[in-house]
Amino acid sequence: KEGVRLIEMARGNEEMFRFLVQFMFNRANESKIMGMDAAMVAFAEKYYLSGEATWADQEFLDKLETRVREIKPTLIGNKAHEMRMESIEGQIYSLNELNAEITIVAFFEPSCGHCKKEIPKLYREVFEPYRSKGVQVFAVYTLADREEWTNFINEHELYDWINVYDPYHQTHFRDYYDIKSTPTIFILDREKKIIAKKLDVDQMPGFLDYVLSNK
Numbered sequence: 511k512e513g514v515r516l517i518e519m520a521r522g523n524e525e526m527f528r529f530l531v532q533f534m535f536n537r538a539n540e541s542k543i544m545g546m547d548a549a550m551v552a553f554a555e556k557y558y559l560s561g562e563a564t565w566a567d568q569e570f571l572d573k574l575e576t577r578v579r580e581i582k583p584t585l586i587g588n589k590a591h592e593m594r595m596e597s598i599e600g601q602i603y604s605l606n607e608l609n610a611e612i613t614i615v616a617f618f619e620p621s622c623g624h625c626k627k628e629i630p631k632l633y634r635e636v637f638e639p640y641r642s643k644g645v646q647v648f649a650v651y652t653l654a655d656r657e658e659w660t661n662f663i664n665e666h667e668l669y670d671w672i673n674v675y676d677p678y679h680q681t682h683f684r685d686y687y688d689i690k691s692t693p694t695i696f697i698l699d700r701e702k703k704i705i706a707k708k709l710d711v712d713q714m715p716g717f718l719d720y721v722l723s724n725k
Contacts, residue, residue, distance in 0.1 A: 513538075513549065514556065528565055531557045544706060545586045554578050583686045590615065590702050591686035595650065595674035598660060603648070603674050606702055611644030611725065612718060613698040617652050617683075620662035622692045629693060630666040631711045636718070637671050643722055647671035650683065652692060 513534040520526040531553070538549035554574055557563050566574075583591055593605045605615070616632060618625040629649070637647045649668065651659040654677040663673055676683060687694065697706040697717070706717055 513553070517557070528563075531563055544708070547581050548585045548587075551578050551581055551585065580685075580688050584688045584696070584704060584707060586704055586707070588704055590696060590698050590704055591683070593648075593650070593674075593676070593681045593683055595676050595681060597672070597674055598656075598663070603672050605648055608646055608648065608672070608702075610646035611700055612640075612646070612721065613702065614645065614647045614714075615650065615687075615696045615698065616647060617650045617687065617689050617692055617694045619652055619692045620658050624691075625693050628711050629662075630668070632693075632695075632714075633666065633668050633671065636711060636714045639715070640718055640722075641670070643718075645718065649673050651675040652684075652689065654678075 513530075517527065517530045517534060520530050535550065535553040535558070538546050538553055541549075555578065558566055558571060558574055559578065582588075590605065594602055595605075596602055605613070614632070614636070616629065618629050620626070632647065637645065649671055651662075651673070652675075653659070654675070656675075656677070659673075659675060663669070683689070687696070695707065695709060695711075696704055697709065697714070699705050699721075705721065709717060
């Protein structure tokens with residue numbers, strides 16, 4: 511809001527207006543702070559995609575429009591998109607219907623080097639210590655090789671959280687969760703609203719302690 515206020519104050523000066531729009535947008539877009547993508551989307555929609563950024567070329571605007579569309583469903587505070595997925599046993603699990611104080615949605619691929627380390631770590635260091643406090647994990651295998659998936663679960667003994675996949679891409683989950691790499695992790699509250707995303711596993715215990723102590 512402060513950024514928008516400054517930009518609006520500069521409307522009478524075309525050069526300053528352009529400078530501030532670009533500066534505020536780039537600062538939000540390049541920020542590593544969780545949640546700053548909402549500011550990027552706001553600046554993009556208000557100034558670039560509305561046509562007010564007359565200096566921006568069409569190729570940039572087209573790419574920006576696509577990026578905004580990818581990010582918007584995952585903004586902090588939004589309700590996570592529903593996913594109904596199949597377990598190894600053939601049971602269907604609904605994300606919305608999970609009864610948990612906190613739900614961690616973890617998208618992974620067994621062949622991903624980072625996943626080989628982080629997913630078992632998520633199980634041992636987050637799921638096991640916090641499951642008694644109402645934390646559940648919805649672990650989504652993003653591919654369709656059932657044997658690879660099963661072997662990974664067995665190798666790391668990931669039996670007690672919810673293991674699911676969507677081999678026929680019926681949920682279109684990639685359209686709603688901005689999965690550019692794996693693992694991609696979201697943390698949801700009881701109402702399945704996104705309260706954190708793309709945290710490292712090492713950061714999660716402190717975050718969960720804070721959230722659960724303030725309930």
